[in-house]
Structure formats: structure tokens, C-alpha cells
Amino acid sequence: MGVLNIREAKREGARLVVGLAGISGSGKTYTALQLAYGLANFNSRKVGLLDTENRRGSLYANSLVDSDGVVQPFMVGDLEPPFSPKRYADAILEFQKAGVEVLVIDSVTHEWEGTGGCEEIAHAQNPRLPDWATAKREHKAFMNALLQSDMHIVVCIRAREKVKMSKDDRGKTVIEPVGIQPVQEKNFMFELTASLMMMNEGQWQDAMKCPAELRDILGRGEGYITAADGKALRAWVDGAVQLDPEVERARNTLKTTSAQGLAALEAAFRALPKKIQKALADDGSIGPLKTAAAAFDQQKIDSKPGGQDLENLNQAVMGE
Secondary structure, eight states, X not given: OOSOOOOOOOOBSOOOEEEEEESTTSSHHHHHHHHHHHHTTTOGGGEEEEEOSTTGGGGGTTOOBOTTSOBOOOEEEEOOSOOOHHHHHHHHHHHHHTTOSEEEEEOSXXXXXXXXXXXXXXXXXXXXXXXXXXXHHHHHHHHHHHHTOSSEEEEEEEEEEEEEEXXXXXXXXXXXXXXXXXXXXTTGGGGSSEEEEEEGGGTEEEEEEOOGGGHHHHOOOBSOOOHHHHHHHHHHHHXXXXXXXXXXXXXXXXXXXXXXXXXXXXXXXXXXXXHHHHHHHHTTOHHHHHHHHHHHHHHHHHHSTTHHHHHHHHHHHTTO
């Protein structure tokens, strides 16, 4: 089994994950909903809002308006604490199963520093010796759910003024302002399709990351981002090769399952309809996924005391 499925490059099956960061009042939520409305081809019932802000998202219930001035309702679900990465991932999958095509998450900051989020996970056992390995492992599982979803996703990220502490030549602590920064894992904004820092109630944006093909839509820097921009994003996506959604859903599920190991992956594959199995086998997807699942299994073995030698002994005792 190879590690890669090498093929001719095509823009196909694109799913966008766009990040909007900013301080309170910077226009994140309203802009995210407008962007989602256009991305959903102006079908508001295909728009979902995952609200972690104590039902604050419901205040925007009248924000989507059609060309006749009629308010268009969207779907909303409130995520209560604890804000663990797994609960975020489960919520994303629930919206996906509900038929939502474009999901707004307001906000993902709670996953990092909220009640039950990554910072609390890291400090749960020993505040003086935080277990960041466990916290970041759970965060990566959340990122997999976010980036491999069948939906387009627009995430809102809180931002605040941050400082950096260092020592000068005399050993004195120096506090240095580093500006307004997103409150999330340090690499989060750069793992998305595009990420913007919002300012002046949404009238200005600073593109932290934006593909060249989307610069005219998300990289203008000045002027409100509207539902028309969301529609332009959808037109760009629809200009790609359209893939079978059932096959893509199965592929994304198998990608997530591969982290559980080879046995789990093979069980999930066998549970698929025969036509989906054939499609995934024919396009070369399965081999690299099996390789990845086997690598996850090996990582688990290596992380145990005794590693591979102990595993070999266990297998010999069991007669395997």
C-alpha cells in the first residue's frame, strides 16, 4: 500500500473554511451569516449557526433578507459548556446530518480557552505541569472534523490585544505589545482556506491568508463583505469539477475513521454500499487511507512502555 494517491491535479470537490477574527463589535457574526447566505445560493434553510455565545446568535435571526426585503430564517443550534474539541466536532457532524450546506461557528475561541476547552484540558491534572500533548491531540481531532466536513464553514474567532514578555540585557522583565491577535491555537488561522482580521464594524479587513483566486472577493481590504461575495465564492466553487456527494461523504468519514486504526477503517469500509466501495477503490483512495490507519496503529504501539517489543511478545503469547 502506498502513502499517496498520485493523480492529475484538478480543482474538484472544493469545500471552503473561512475564518473571520476580530474584537467584539468588529462585525464577525453578521458578516459570517451574509457570507454563508450567498454560499448557500441564497437558500437560508441550508445555513446553520453553531452558537457558543449563550444564544447571542439568535439576535441575528432577521439578518438574512431576500431581494424583496423578506426575512429568511436559518437554522441554529446552541452548544453549551463544556466546550471540548470533541463536542465541537460532534456538533459539526450533527449540522451536517441535518442537511446544512454552510455552517457558521460563533465562535471557535471557546474550543481553545473556554470552559472544558484545550487550555483546561492541558491543566486538568497538574496546573504546574500542563499536559499539552493530550490537549493538542484533541484539538487536532477537532481540526480534522472542521477541515474534512462536507459543508462550507465560516468560523468566527475572538481577538484581543496581546503582549509578549521578555528579559532585557539587565535581566529585567520587559512587556512588549504585539497587537490584536486571534484567540486560538497559533497555527489555526493558517490552516483555513482563507482567514481575515475584521475591523471597524466589518468595513475593513486584513487578509492573513487568502488564495490569489479569491483576492477579489475576500482580499479587497475595504468595504463590507456581503451575501453577493458569498455567492461569488459559490460560483468559484461550482466552477470546479462536481463530485458525487455520497462518495465524498463516505471518503470524509473514512478519513476521520483512519485515526482509530486499521480495524476500524476496514469495518467502516465494509459497512458502505458496494457501489461506494467500488468508487473509492477505483479512484485509488483506499490504499493511502489503509497506510495512514496502519501508521496510527503503529504510533499507539510505539507510545506504550516497551513499544514494538512488548507488542510482539503479546502477539506470540496470544498465538497470533
